[in-house]
Amino acid sequence: MDKNALVVKNLKGYYRGTFGVVHAVDGVSLKVDEGERVGIAGESGCGKSSFAQLITGTTTPLLHYEGGQVKVYGYDIWKISPEKMRKEVKCKLMSYVPQAMLNSLNPTKRVREFIADMMRERTGRKYSIDEVREMAIEHFERLGLDGYVLDVYPHELSGGMAQRVITAISTLGSPKLLITDEPTSALDVTSQKRMIKLMIDIQREGIIKSLICISHDLAALNQLCDRIVIMYAGVFVEDGRVDEVINNPFHPYTRMLMDSLLPLEPETKDKELSSISGVVPDLRNPPPGCRFHPRCDQCMEICTRKEPPEVEKDGRIVKCWLYTKIGEKGKRVKRHLERR
């Protein structure tokens, strides 16, 4: 078996509909080793959720796989049969918790009934209440969840509790790789912290081996992950160790993103922080060249017409002309950027 938990090569996925073609994921590559916890961050609309759907093979109706490779422990998920995917990859090797899963829980079913349904789908046979309980209770308790939650309805759980229950259900089969989309976004800070701890614990306990967590919250990812990937307008622009990326961002987008954050530190009040001017582009018609160039304060002439390469620098990957020979002497395009 492949020792890489996940290998993604030049993956593309577009939405196609009456609205046109949205280039949501447009040629991204990523390698996740077993044991890593990787965060994927970026503003909303940058393609994070679309990426999660594409690497788990669970695309929503309008999102289409358009090319590239996704290998989960060596299984080429867009090549293998749905049968093989269901039997050998899903739940055993990989489990996926979509964004806003909380809202999609059927309110008329108790937690144990979800588990029964899920098991039936996976194995093709029915499960009794006792069987479910026996199977789940130890796992739930290991994650610090009281067994009573098996008998409640979703609306009886607080937001934080519900997210933890969903995570527990998703890891019942001890998937080697867990992919979770915005697990903390809808929660109050105290529940967020508990959720972060839970994700670290399930890895420590050996229930999962690797984690990919998608979040727009860099500070939360800083607590949870070893590595972080910054996504902008359908592509990955920086990939490196989380502390290094946060403390010394290379890519202008990462830097401007960091400059706009409000850490809860005494100095924050004395700083005049600024946000990034402009908006994430409409991905039906992404800007030519570097997709960040209309908002970049370092933009050079070449950036406006040629896509930057992925450069390796100090153990990081940066997709930016600044880190190439051209960039070292490139003249900055002078213009007025609204900085507020």
Next chain:
Amino acid sequence: MKGDAVVRVKNLTKLYTSGYIRTTEVVGAKNVSFDIKKGEIFCLVGESGSGKTTVGNMILRLIKPTSGKILLDGKDAFSYDKKAYWRKVQAVFQDPYSSFNFFYNVDKPLNDAFDLLENSPSKEERKKIIRSTLETIGMNPDEILGRYPHQLSGGQMQRLLIARSLIIRPSLLVADEPTSMIDASTRVAVLNELLRLKKVAKMSVLFITHDLAQAYYIGDRIAIMKKGEIIEQGPVRKVIFSPKHPYTKNLVASVPPLHERWEL
């Protein structure tokens, strides 16, 4: 000192009752007291359901208090007629798009703002004021005017609403989670706009948020709410970095730091 409070709330309580036969009561807010001075940004912070919006809505006169008092410029809030009150107390809400009509361009709410004024300026005057107001908040009028809501970002819309309140110049702006639907990358622009209101127009702001960091960045004083009650209030720096109440301590400790790592 006492005289210059723009708003003063005293023992403000709201019990929501529901059900017909067997009614149950839910505490929305309980014995909430604070005052906001001229040119001050006062923050109400707490987790969801702690009563922040309830307090904001009472101050906006959108819901009636069960008991307690709200004084605006020293007079009972309910002694004003509604139009006069809303000229003095304006609001910015969570969802900026909800305040705009999709069929009209964004000039309309700006224009309508003048109708709240006692001496409404002429059409030409209005145009001039709108343009200069947009310029004050650093927006290019030519890029904004004539556009439709879906053509602007959430951050731009919130800033427009703040610009609108600059035209009306209320004594108090109630901003209830104005940045919660806006990306972190553009959030600061909205906060800086509120800071500008305070600086340029000496306006008072009641800033409601669940985010301690935002409150810290723009606030002068802060009140922490829990289950409808204020459990601690004071200057932001003091409350956040030397909290007295264990609940505040826990809240502060739960915010993920950006430059350190928790031992988990």
